[in-house]
Amino acid sequence: MATKKNSPKRKALAAKEVSKRLVDLAEQVLIQAEQGENPTVAIPVRSLSNVHFNEERSIIEMGDRTQKRILFNVNMAKKFMQTFLVAAACKDLVESGKTTSIRDLFYMTKHTLPKSGENTFNDQEESDPIIEDLEVAIQALREELHLFASNRGGLVGEITIVDAGDTIDARHMGTGGWAVPSIVEKDVIQFKKCSAEFILLVEKDAVWRRLNEDRFWKQHKAILVQSNGMPARGVRRLLRRMTDELNLPLYVLVDNDPWGLYIYSVVKQGSINLAFESIRMAIPSARFLGLSSFDRERYDLPDTVTITLDNKDETRAKQMMDYPWFQNRKWKRELKKMLDSKVKLELEALSAKGISFITEEYLPRKLHENDWIA
Amino acid sequence: MKAEAQTSLEDLMAKRKTPKRSAPESDASQATTTSRKKPSHESTQPEQSDQAAKAGQRSAGKAKQPAADGAGRPTDQTEQAQQPKATKEAGQEGAEETPKARKPKRRRSAETMASQQRDISVSEFFVKNRHLLGFDSPARALLTTVKEAVDNALDACEDAGILPTIVVEIDLVAENRYRVAVQDNGPGIVRRQVPKIFGKLLYGSKFHKLKQSRGQQGIGISAAGMYGQLTTGKPVVITSRTAENRPAHHFEIVINTRKNNPEVIKDIEVEWAEPHGTRVEIELEGIYKAGRRSVDQYLEQTAIANPHAEIFYNPPKGKKERFFPRVSDELPPEPVEIKPHPYGVELGLLIKLLKDTSARTLRAALMQDFSRVSARVADAICAEAGLKPTARPKQIANREVESLYQAIPKVKILSPPTNCIVPIGEDLVRKGLEREIKGAEIYVTKTRPPTVYRGNPFQIEVGLAYGGQLTGLVDHGTESDRGVWISGVRLAHNKTIEMALTVLPGLTRKKVVELLLQAGVNRSTRVRELTQDQVGLVRSALDASVRSQAQSRSIQLVRLANRVPLQYQQSACAITKAVNDVNWRRYGLNQPRGSLPTGPMVLVVHIASVWVPFTSESKEAIAHYSEILEEIQRGLQECGRDLGSYLSRRSHAKSREQRRNKLNLYAGELAESLARLTGKPRDKIAKTLDQAADQFAAVDLLE
Structure with a gap:
């Protein structure tokens, strides 16, 4: 399954190619300006309106629609300028062979425009989308622009990984686990030895810690990954590589609320915003293990641990049920049940039955009974 | 002596009243109203022959209505005689109706009451009611005195055809305690008239005419003299000369307030440098102040309203002398006296005119005593009323007058002649505004065509001055000046910018902190450490705050009636x-609901009329006649449209410039990035982008 794209030789070529694409983008602006045209950059639209669900591959894909970013238009001029500010910084990074964090890039490109008191960027939330715009505009990924995000997510379990030459035995990672880097391509991360039989992705750090402390991964021969909410691109890419290259099934354990189910859908099929990455990050085989809307009855959880759905939850659930990629009957059943019972459940709610209930009863029973949906 | 017309109280009351057309009043009130528009009150009076004497018939300005109290008080013998009878009857009725109630003790008999009932002199009445004349506060008394004297001086000069020079x-x-002296270069006053004009209330030449003039009632200047006399005990001092070959006369006059008669204390011939003219001096208790409703403001507004006049002003307390130069050497045409128009006539007046007419037929009476009534129109009115045009007017007055009265509005009659109205004129209003309101961005003036309310011709003029110096922006100082200049002040070098700015007027510490926050300049920066950019930021933040203050201030409204500025009772006008x-808002100004608009603007509204309908109490507010309101609004809207289109053009240009600046700012930054990406020289790229920007700044505007 592994592509040959990541061999060192190809990488160097890719750097040259990325650099060329950035320069071309700039040249194109100059040509337009010289010809008396209003300089325009076409940027594929990253919104719900420009994604479609590829049922065959079962992933969300980006459509062909692009938006024009025009220089001489008061509403777009600033973003236009920002796009090229980021592009110039990336070109420097790529050519010098250095890699930096997106936060670093924000500081590298932030300065005050002369005589106006206005900043190029006010905060990182302004520069991050520009990076994504640039990625889709020149069809290069973030890491190919030599950018990475901060590490997020942790991993422990029956696997040995080589990270930039260092061998990491994930069985000996203490309580904190191995932090998953933002870039996990084959030139950085290789899988050396694996005796695990499945991967368990847990949405919540606290629950992951409980499982780690209880040595769940050892008992059940698993790789235990936590994502601290919506998994970062690094985590999703790593999971994809592991499922592909090690041929392991992936189970997802999230809160029983619309957001939890959405996390599962993103892992499985990709997201709207990063639809252009679905092809290398989505894991169509991912299995939804819990918490299911039906677990409350099945595991006899007390009513006291439930939380009433608020308006936002309900709206979100209804919205999700309209997504073309949410037409899976079992998913809709989950959401419907959730809406009918008007309550949601956090993973921690399982602790009401005992502190290690999740390790000793809930998960084993779920896995034993194959009580998951896909 | 007989050349003068003495105003009677009855006449005065009649003029002030504005009875409803549809509801004819009682006989008594009809009798008073009927005298309203009689062209010449005392028909026995010979025509004035002496030009100087005519011009010297100074009446005085204030139209005060004693009616509020006067109506209830016995003012002549007949009323006095009726009064006790009425009281007696009322008393008896009361006794019959309530026999069981304790019989009220009779405090006074009709006889004892009669002994207390006597003539009240007009002067005495005003002593007790001086607020009616505009002497209710010391500050207002000073203003009113100046105003009455200046209004008279201007009227006198214009009547005589002399370009006014007023001191x-x-x-x-x-x-x-102040001495007010007002001197003009008018025709002067003949000797025998001086005492009556300045020492007798309700004495004047203008009351009986339908003619545009400043003064109307013959009260103002003598009331000012009386106020002075009451508060300081000093007489009114008058110097007057009618021609170069005549001597100048010097008078000191006190008013006998009981008898409403002047008493001359001094009457001598003096040397006077002026060939002709009048000087009035009144000493009075008062308070001089500047600002709103001040003498200064009154004179500024008078200058706007009278571009043909020049005024020298010497204020008290060592304040700087001021001169309002003449901006037009052309005297306004003399207003023409007119007859009443049928549309404006009230039932009482109609009866009186028909009774007194010298015409023998109704047709002739209508044609003779009204303006714009031809034989054809007279016949049409008669036909509409079902009356014979040949009927005797006196008979009609007694019987069919009601139907005649109702017929008038149904007949189409040409509007009254409007040559009797003399507007200031669009050009001169503008010149007057430019003289007094200097450095505005735009001046708009409109003179509406004359029109009519209740048969009285009137004309509305509107002028406005907007923006520019009215915004209150100050020149900061030029780049070549040494040091840091802000708002024309050089800031102390060693202080922090925060402390240094507090020396500017109106800037508190708190405001400075806010300002610097907006400017994005650290407040603890020393003045000497400020970069050129930072100075620019502080200046533009200051300008922005001045601008926004100006935008939220109410406009200044200047109200003029027959060229006289009105200063009090703005809200009632x-x-x-x-x-x-x-x-x-339609014209680009802000306006809180139901109030004056806000912004850096002076708005002038002038109403010229043969009879300006003031609200009853004083000549400070104009009555709400719908014809007048609508006409003023039309004038305002005409000016507003011009202002609006100017402002929208300006904001268009401004936003275009702002957009262009924004685009330039980003294009400059973009050039830098493009240079890094392509390796081409930055300046060349910047130039290319700049050229393209020129082309697209305009296109962008259309989107």
């Missing part, structure tokens, strides 16, 4: 209502 002097003689009722 106003105010001297502080003791604490809260039809002009104010008309301004409030116009939707100024």
Whole structure:
């Protein structure tokens, strides 16, 4: 399954190619300006309106629609300028062979425009989308622009990984686990030895810690990954590589609320915003293990641990049920049940039955009974 | 002596009243109203022959209505005689109706009451009611005195066809005591008339005419003299000369307030440098102040309203002398006296005119005593009323007058002649505004065509000055000046910018901190450490705050009636209502609901009429006649449209410039990035982008 794209030789070529694409983008602006045209950059639209669900591959894909970013238009001029500010910084990074964090890039490109008191960027939330715009505009990924995000997510379990030459035995990672880097391509991360039989992705750090402390991964021969909410691109890419290259099934354990189910859908099929990455990050085989809307009855959880759905939850659930990629009957059943019972459940709610209930009863029973949906 | 017309109280009351057309009043009130528009009150009076004497018939300005009290008080013998009878009857009725109630003790008999009932002199009445004349506060008394004297001086000059040169002097003689002297180059006053004009209330030449003039009633200047006499005990001092070959006369006059008669204390011939003219000096208790409703403001507004006049003003307390130069050497045409128009006539007046007419037929009477009534129109009125044109007017007056009265509005009659109205004129209003309101961005003036309310011709003029110096922006100082200049002040070098700015007027510490926050300049920066950019930021933040303050301040409204500025009772005035009722937002101004618009603007509204309908109490507010309100609004809207299109053009240009600046800012930054990406020289790229920007700044505007 592994592509040959990541061999060192190809990488160097890719750097040259990325650099060329950035320069071309700039040249194109100059040509337009010289010809008396209003300089325009076409940027594929990253919104719900420009994604479609590829049922065959079962992933969300980006459509062909692009938006024009025009220089001489008061509403777009600033973003236009920002796009090229980021592009110039990336070109420097790529050519010098250095890699930096997106936060670093924000500081590298932030300065005050002369005589106006206005900043190029006010905060990182302004520069991050520009990076994504640039990625889709020149069809290069973030890491190919030599950018990475901060590490997020942790991993422990029956696997040995080589990270930039260092061998990491994930069985000996203490309580904190191995932090998953933002870039996990084959030139950085290789899988050396694996005796695990499945991967368990847990949405919540606290629950992951409980499982780690209880040595769940050892008992059940698993790789235990936590994502601290919506998994970062690094985590999703790593999971994809592991499922592909090690041929392991992936189970997802999230809160029983619309957001939890959405996390599962993103892992499985990709997201709207990063639809252009679905092809290398989505894991169509991912299995939804819990918490299911039906677990409350099945595991006899007390009513006291439930939380009433608020308006936002309900709206979100209804919205999700309209997504073309949410037409899976079992998913809709989950959401419907959730809406009918008007309550949601956090993973921690399982602790009401005992502190290690999740390790000793809930998960084993779920896995034993194959009580998951896909 | 007989050349003068003495105004009777009855006449005065009649003029002030504005009875409803549809509801004819009682006989008594009809009798008073009927005298209203009689062209010449005392028909026995010979025509004035002496030009100087004619011009010298100074009446005085204030139209005060004693009716509020006067109506209830016995003012002549007949009423006096009726009064006790009425009281007696009322008393008896009361006794019969309530026999069981304790019989009220009779405190006074009709006889004892009669012994207390006597003539009240007009002067005496005003002593007790001086607020009616505009002497209710010391500050207002000073203004009113100046105003009456200046209005008279201007009227006199214009009547005589002389371009007015007015001198106003105010001297502080003791604490809260001022001597006001007003001198003109008018025709002077003949000797025998001086005492009556300045020492008798309700004496004047203008009351009986339908003619545009400043003064109307013959009260103002003598009331000012009386006020002075009451508060300081000093007489009114008059110097007057009618021609170069005549001597100048010097008078000191006191008013006998019981008898409403002048008493001459001094009457001598003096040497006087002026070939002709009049000088009035009145000493009075008053307070001099600047700002709103001040003498200064009154004179400024008078200058706007009278571009043909020049005024020298010498204010008290060592304040700087001021001169309002003449901006037009052309005297306004003399207003023409007119007959009443049928549309404006009230039932009482109609009866009186028909009774007194010298015409023998109704047709002739209508043609003779009204303006714009031809034989054809007279016949049409008669036909509409079902009356014979040949009927005897006196008979009609007794019987069919009601139907005649109702017929008038149904007949189409040409509007009254409007040559009797003399507007200032669009050009001169503009010149007057430019003289007094300097450095505005735009001046708009409109003179509406004359029109009519209740048969009285009137004309509305509107002028406005907007923006520019009215915004209050100050030149900061030029780049070549050494040091840091802000708002024309050089800041102390060693202080922090925060401390240094507090020396500017109106800037508190708190405001400075806010300002610097907006400017994005660290407040603890020393003045000497400021970069050029930072100075620019502080200046533009300051300008922005001045601008926004100007935008939220109410406009200044100048109300003029027959070229006289009105200063009090703004909220009761039809002009104010008309301004409030116009939707100024449509013309690009802010306007709180139902009030004056806000912004850096001076708005002038002038109403010229043969009879300006003031609200009853004083000549400070114009009555809310719908015809007048609508006409003012039309004038305001005409001006507003011009202002609006100017402002929208300006904001268009401004936003275009802002957009262009924004684009330039980003294009400059973009050039830098493009240079890094392509390796081409930055300057060349910047130039290319700049050229393209020129082309697209305009296109962008259209989107």
